[in-house]
Amino acid sequence: MRIPGKVERILWYTLWGRNPVTLAVMALLPHRPVDRPIFILGSPRSGTSVFSRIFGAHPELANWSEGHFLFDPHYRNQTNEHRWTEKDVTPFGARRLQSNIAWYCRYISVRQHINAHRFTNKLPRNTLRVPWLLSIFPDAQFIHIIRDGRAVVRSMVRVMEKQGKQDRTLADFARPPGWQEYYQADPYEAHARQWAGIEDIVQADLAGLPEDRVYRAKYEDFIVSTREIMRSMCTRFGLRDDDKAVSRFPEHLENRNSKWPTECTTEQIETMRPWVTPLLLKYGYETSADWSVPGRTDAPSSTVGAST
Numbered sequence: 001m002r003i004p005g006k007v008e009r010i011l012w013y014t015l016w017g018r019n020p021v022t023l024a025v026m027a028l029l030p031h032r033p034v035d036r037p038i039f040i041l042g043s044p045r046s047g048t049s050v051f052s053r054i055f056g057a058h059p060e061l062a063n064w065s066e067g068h069f070l071f072d073p074h075y076r077n078q079t080n081e082h083r084w085t086e087k088d089v090t091p092f093g094a095r096r097l098q099s100n101i102a103w104y105c106r107y108i109s110v111r112q113h114i115n116a117h118r119f120t121n122k123l124p125r126n127t128l129r130v131p132w133l134l135s136i137f138p139d140a141q142f143i144h145i146i147r148d149g150r151a152v153v154r155s156m157v158r159v160m161e162k163q164g165k166q167d168r169t170l171a172d173f174a175r176p177p178g179w180q181e182y183y184q185a186d187p188y189e190a191h192a193r194q195w196a197g198i199e200d201i202v203q204a205d206l207a208g209l210p211e212d213r214v215y216r217a218k219y220e221d222f223i224v225s226t227r228e229i230m231r232s233m234c235t236r237f238g239l240r241d242d243d244k245a246v247s248r249f250p251e252h253l254e255n256r257n258s259k260w261p262t263e264c265t266t267e268q269i270e271t272m273r274p275w276v277t278p279l280l281l282k283y284g285y286e287t288s289a290d291w292s293v294p295g296r297t298d299a300p301s302s303t304v305g306a307s308t
Contacts, residue, residue: 018069027095031102037137038237040065040122041130041206042145043198044173045155047219050253051145052122055230057248060239062108062116066123070100078168082125082175083201084132094136118239125174127198130205140213141237142206147219148285149195149276150269154260156191170194176201188264192272199279212236218283223253261294269293 016022040055042048049065056063068075101119108116126133133140160171169175170183170190176197182190206214215233222229230249234241280286 017064017067020069020073023069023073023100024096026100026103027092029099029103031099032106034098034101034105034137035118036139036141036238037101037119037121038141038143039126039133040120040143040145041127041202042124043127043147043149043152043195044124045152045159046124046145046147047222048122048124048145051143051217051219051222052120054226054249055143055233056120058234058239059114059245059248060116061118061120062105063120064101064104065121067121068123070121071097071123071126071129081177082128083177084129086131086135088132089135097136124198127202128174128176130202142209142214143233144202144206144214144216145219145222146199146216146283148260149192149199149279150260150264150272151256152195153188153191153272153276154264156194157187158263160187174198186271188268188271189275192275196275196279220255223255226253227251258294261296266296 013019038061040048040052042051052063052065055061056065064070074080105116105119108114130142156171156173160166163171165171170179173191173194175183176194178197179194182193184190185193215236217229217233227246227249231241231246233239234246239245277286277289277291280291281289
């Protein structure tokens, strides 16, 4: 008798996915080398969740997202640092990660009757851990999803408010270095600085990698040309890009980027302005530091008064 999908997921999380004993024991098992894992990077609330869900449907991929405890046994710690480099790699930790991923690929291949010989993962905290990931997987490939910082900040604040995360450090989102300086500030300042800090680090970490190992996509472009971007990405990373493989991706998605101009007050917009503006200019979302708010005349512009 086939186990219902919901029951199977609960069993999997209980017995393996979130079980610290199983995750540790897996490190002791022999395993195949992990072939060019693909890590989806991006600030929290930048569209990485919907992207990973769609991308993970590719017939050659085993998608384990979020995988909180797979990467960090101390995931729930409210004060630890999320920025990891090659200095934070331990032999056991590396083997633990490699073995679990290798066996997960085999599990998905058998479970879904596909050849899932490549692994993909989305975990926003890994956006701050590219050097650490490269030390464990030297041939890793990366997808960097970029979204308008104003929409990201508004989405972070909305999640914090709706899920009652005000008592959690930066709402449990990825914490870049220096977060202690602002985590108790106004939410629009705190999350704006958080977004800028994450983006600055991932841009610097990916800068030295060859072009065939990094794919950058704006969320705003992805939702309009979903299938086209997916095909281009598959081609670059050596995945099947034929019509049969790509047809499972939707042509486009719903645009959810238009909420921040109407949901944010003038004060909130001006609070995040100095922190988001440098990257808005760099990413091409604005052409001037004195940007105006779409559809609004009550949000005065101001010059950039802070650095990222």
